[in-house]
Amino acid sequence: MTAGAPYRLVVFDCDSTLTRIEGVDELARMHGLEMEIAALTTAAMEGRVALEEVYARRLDRLRPDRQSVERLGTRYIEELVPGARETISTLRELGIEAHIISGGFLPAVTMLAEALRLRPDQVHAVALQFAADGRYVGFDIASPLARSGGKRVVCTELIQRFGKCAAVGDGVTDLEMQDAGADFIGFGGVVERAPVRRRAQRFVSAPDLKAVLPLLLEGMPK
Numbered sequence: 023m024t025a026g027a028p029y030r031l032v033v034f035d036c037d038s039t040l041t042r043i044e045g046v047d048e049l050a051r052m053h054g055l056e057m058e059i060a061a062l063t064t065a066a067m068e069g070r071v072a073l074e075e076v077y078a079r080r081l082d083r084l085r086p087d088r089q090s091v092e093r094l095g096t097r098y099i100e101e102l103v104p105g106a107r108e109t110i111s112t113l114r115e116l117g118i119e120a121h122i123i124s125g126g127f128l129p130a131v132t133m134l135a136e137a138l139r140l141r142p143d144q145v146h147a148v149a150l151q152f153a154a155d156g157r158y159v160g161f162d163i164a165s166p167l168a169r170s171g172g173k174r175v176v177c178t179e180l181i182q183r184f185g186k187c188a189a190v191g192d193g194v195t196d197l198e199m200q201d202a203g204a205d206f207i208g209f210g211g212v213v214e215r216a217p218v219r220r221r222a223q224r225f226v227s228a229p230d231l232k233a234v235l236p237l238l239l240e241g242m243p244k
């Protein structure tokens with residue numbers, strides 16, 4: 023930890039924050055279910071339907087096998103948001119802990135994290151279960167990240183562990199990290215969501231994630 027750095031921990035959302043795509047929509051495209059799944063995803067992200075209501079339903083339709091989740095991980099990396107690598111590596115150089123908290127699928131989010139040179143313990147996402155032949159069996163129903171309020175739970179735990187925290191995300195569920203006590207930057211560089219813009223402590227619309235760095239390095243007086 024660098025003397026003078028205002029945060030010991032910076033938490034990022036994954037989909038539409040570190041990567042330009044939405045994982046579930048991408049899997050839906052692979053399975054030809056994009057219309058049906060996109061409507062559910064949008065409703066969840068805009069806060070119109072509780073996350074837990076749509077989570078199981080979407081996965082039950084998609085049933086993604088191990089191979090499609092790995093393909094999604096590759097797509098995440100191909101669609102990395104400009105400036106994401108530099109943002110994470112700047113934090114690393116300053117000794118600031120960077121974590122990902124995502125309602126996405128752990129194997130895919132972990133692939134993206136590896137591309138950003140983050141450790142597996144810096145990734146918080148929903149584990150999937152596969153059969154020996156790779157078929158989808160189920161998801162970790164105990165994960166708080168598969169329900170509304172889950173990002174708040176995980177972020178609170180990390181704040182207790184590391185201390186002063188900033189968080190960056192595009193979605194309504196990311197605002198839960200602000201409720202947990204993190205200084206929050208709404209990121210509209212991929213999609214701008216009106217409720218997030220309205221409620222976020224700070225909001226950044228630039229397409230390059232490096233635009234959040236000055237706020238992360240100088241602090242955000244409330």
Ligand SMILES: [Mg+2]
Nearest residue numbers: 035037038193
């Ligand atoms: Mg997101």
